[in-house]
Amino acid sequence: MSAPPSERARVKRYNQIADYDPQTIHAILDAMPLCHVGYVFNGSPFVTPTLQWRDGDMIFWHGSAASRMLESAECQEVCVTVSLYDGLVMARSAYNYNINHRSVMIFGKPAKLSDEEKLVQLRNMVNKTIPGQWERLRPVKPQELKATTVLGMKITEASAKVRFGQPDDDDDADFPVWAGIIPVRYEIGRPEANPKNPLGVELPADTALFKIG
C-alpha cells in the first residue's frame, strides 16, 4: 500500500480526489460489510453484492461453493467496491447536487482459502460484527466448511473517495434557495429474538457493539 497507485487504480479516479491512504481505505471497509464484487463472465460484466470483511491488509468475501460468482472470480481480475451513503448535498443548482459518501475500489485477483484458512477467516467474519460471537455459536461442521468458499485478496491496488460537508457552490450563494446537507446515518434497531430461542438464553452484551457506518 506504500507503493504509488497503479495505473488501474488511477484510471478509476480520473478527475476526482482520490485517497490511497490505507487507514482511510480500511476504515471504509470496516464501516460497511456489504460489498459489490465486479467480475467478467463470458465477456460480460457482473456485479454481485456479498459480505466482505478485512484482516490486516487482506479483504475476504464468501459464498456457496456452488456459486458461479466465486468460481468465476477465483484467480481472475475483480473489482470490489464498498460504498456508504452519508447524506444529500442540497446545492443551489442541479449541477452541484451531490451526495455525501465514502467509497473504496479494490482491484486484484483473489485466491480461494484452504479449509484451515477458512476457519480462521469465518471466525473473523463473525467476530468483527460482534466480538466473541464465534465462540458462542454452534461449531462448524466439516460438510459446512466444504460447502463454503472464501476468497481472499491483498489490498494493494485500491483507492478511496470521500465526499463530506456542504455544497461547493459559493458562486451561487446569493441565489434565494435553501442550501445545505441532510445527513443520513445507519441506525441500529432493537434486537428481535427468535421465537424458538431456548428459555434462559440471553442476548450477549457484546451485541451492543454492533455498528454500521
Added chain:
Amino acid sequence: MSAPPSERARVKRYNQIADYDPQTIHAILDAMPLCHVGYVFNGSPFVTPTLQWRDGDMIFWHGSAASRMLESAECQEVCVTVSLYDGLVMARSAYNYNINHRSVMIFGKPAKLSDEEKLVQLRNMVNKTIPGQWERLRPVKPQELKATTVLGMKITEASAKVRFGQPDDDDDADFPVWAGIIPVRYEIGRPEANPKNPLGVELPADTALFKIG
C-alpha cells in the same frame, strides 16, 4: 419486464431465490439512489458507485462528460447493482450467519441522452429526492448541461433478491445461543443549513419527504 428472465439475468441468481417482479425491482431502485455500475474497460472489470434514478421502466445515472466510466459504458454491456443493508441475521451457526438485504441487478447497454432528454431526467433526479426542488433551484446553464453526461437504459433484464426476517436454522434451535435479527435502518438527520444562505431563505417543507431505505 413481462418476458421470461434472460439467460444472463438468470445466471446471476443461480441458487438463490430471485424475483423478477417489476414492482419489487422498482421499489428497491427507488429506496436507494446509490448504485454500482459494472463495466469492462480494457478487459478488466470496474465497479463505479454513482447516483441512479428511475423513470417508469428506465434507469438513469449520470456523471461528468469527462468520465471514462460513462464513456466506457455507453453502448457497452453493463451490470447496474443497487443494494441495501437491512440488518444482521444472528443464526446459531456461522454457516447460517447472514444479512437481511434487498438488491437488484440490471443488465443492458445504456445510451447517452440528448440535451433535451437530459433536462427532463435531471429534473427527475432532483425531484425524486425532494418534490418540487428542481423548480426552486438556480436554472441549469447550457455549459453545465454540456458538461453532464446522463446514461439511460430500459429495465428489461433484471432480477431482485430480498432476504428478510429470522435465521433459517430451526434444526439448531435447541443450541443454547441467542438467535435473532438486529435491524438496520437509514435514519435521516436534521438538515444542516449552509452558513452562506441569504437571510430569510427557508428550508422547503417538502424536504421532510426525503427518505432512504
